[in-house]
Amino acid sequence: MFNAFNHFPYWLRLGIIFPLAFLNGWLLVLLINSLEPLVSIFVTATLLAFLIDFPIRLLEQRGISRLWAVTLVFLMALVILAILSLILVPLIVQQLSELISVLPQWIETGSQNLEYLRQWAIAQNLPINLNETITQMAERLTNIFQSLSSQVLNFILSTIGSIFNIIFVLVLTVFLVFTGENLWEGLFSWLPVPWNKDLRNLIREKFEKYFASQAILAGILSLSQTLIFTVLNVPYSVLFGVTIGLTTLIPYASALTILLISIILSLENWVLGLKVLIAAIIIGQINDQVIAPRLMGGLTGLNPVWLIIALFIGGKSAGILGLLIAVPFASVIKNVADILKSKYINQPQN
Template identity: 35%
Template sequence: MRRSASLQSLLFYGLSGPIVALNVWLLSVLFGYFQHPITILSFAAILAFLLNYPVKLFEQARISRTQAVIIVLLFTLTLFGILGVTLVPMVIDQTIQLLNKIPNWLTSSQANLVQLEAFAQQRRLPIDLRVLSNQINASIQNFVQHLASGAVGVAGTLLSGLLNFVLVVVLAFYMLLYGDRVWYGLINLLPSKFRIPFAKSLHLNFQNFFLSQILLGLFMVVVLTPIFLILKVPFALLFAILIGISELIPFIGAALGIGTVTLLVLLQNWWLAVQVALAAIFMQQIKDNLLAPRLLGNFIGLNPIWIFVAILMGYEIAGLLGTLVAVPIAGTIKGTFDAIKGSKQGDFMSTVTIPHDPENSSL
């Protein structure tokens, strides 16, 4: 009997690895075929999750759900319109200027390398920077060619982005109105013991995770923009927004954003790059140690190693979209299995410690 049980356990663990790898491969293939509709649906679902908070607040004020959805949607479109008229043109202008200046910055960095090599040769130091210099030359040429080829499709890219934005808003509107029917229809396809834990865990992890990450990203943008302006950092607003957007990717996003901005400033002025890095890291520590615990709570039972694995797998399957949803998906899986192991079907653990609203069941 024991031998049979050990054999079953060995077969289970031995086959689980190939099965998981096969499922990951199938998901990546399916995403490759249906990348555009999946991306649109995913961003629409995330927007619907976020807008469901103010919709519920209006419903508590005895306003019908349809009227609440219309009010929230109009307010959201107004906010996006104000940002599109004021902030977006500034960001686009700074982006174009940055792309035009990067080749010059690379050229100046190459000159600095030549001076460093000459300094080393005078003191008979064994430093040969010719390979690195040649790589910088090749990078400059490739970058200029890429800009020349990409400039032709700028208008088409903006038009496509506007169309995608309209599709996301329209889908989010219908998800807020009729998402319950589709949601409960999909939930009913699951085994009975999975339905309630999965629904609650998915709702908490996705809605509250993205809301918290967006608030943390806005904090970084708001505090870093004046700091960069005081330091006279070129393209201060663009660099602050880049770091803020990178906050949407948990754990590694902040490091990637700060590292990218520091590297770009380093091409122009190494001392300014040091100040930028110190200021950004200092504000990041305030965010991580004071604000993030209040918004996100503690990641319960989800080892940081598995979080990194989830992010890497998400990127491999769906690129940037996969990195954004990897952690809440991992938290949903963890919360669902915690609920199944618990004594009651309705009890579950979420990776984000927040109060639960039993009436908030939309989407």
């Protein structure tokens, strides 16, 4: 069948493949939406299993048995989870509550500062009209906070919105770590040879390395930004530092977060907002140009244009969870497309 397909003209082969791929993708999206929140729970557990399995494999490569490696990694994960639950999360929630309560006052202060600037511009006969800028800035900041809060709330409610879902995610993660190998082998056994092994290895490589690298980068960036903000006497330094670090899990999102945080701080103190912007950009560039290439290298292999398109589609179809998995998923699709192109499209005609 494939031999006959290879004799078709290129445009005809592409015309057959694209509609079938689009139709299957559309049906898959409909199926996922009908199974929510089960799919979100399963994907979340799978991502956690990928993160946990990465250090387990590293320990196994050093000669430690898998049982001891799993035990050590789970103990370490429990310690980290306890620290986050008892110390970091309550502190972030407290600072977020304080920020929400003080934000209207900061917006009012920022509006007054802009009004003073407008009066100065009038006195200097400068053609600057800041009336609309003041109103639009306040409205946009309010809209941004409402949108972000809604996205985060929907993500939490759809994945770990109840005690049952939390337990379900944790239990499913443990089972995937211990029995995931057999599960994936059974699922991919339905694919023809050599796709049953090649596709499985490709997905594991892209997802496991991507999320492990991103988690390390997020941790480094969160810690470094928090320390710098503390030195600069930035209010809510832990909240802002961790927020910037976590948004680095989504490409380009940390840059927008840095800009937003700088604007928020500039409302109350424009000098401090400028210092935060400069410091965050410097730390971000060190992270992107020095640390990230050593961890990720050319892992995704995606053109920035395709990266943005993948993020748009992921966010449109699955919200925050879609943004998290968009890059490795798109990277897998690109590699599969390259393989198909080399085997069936660019194959010389007999």
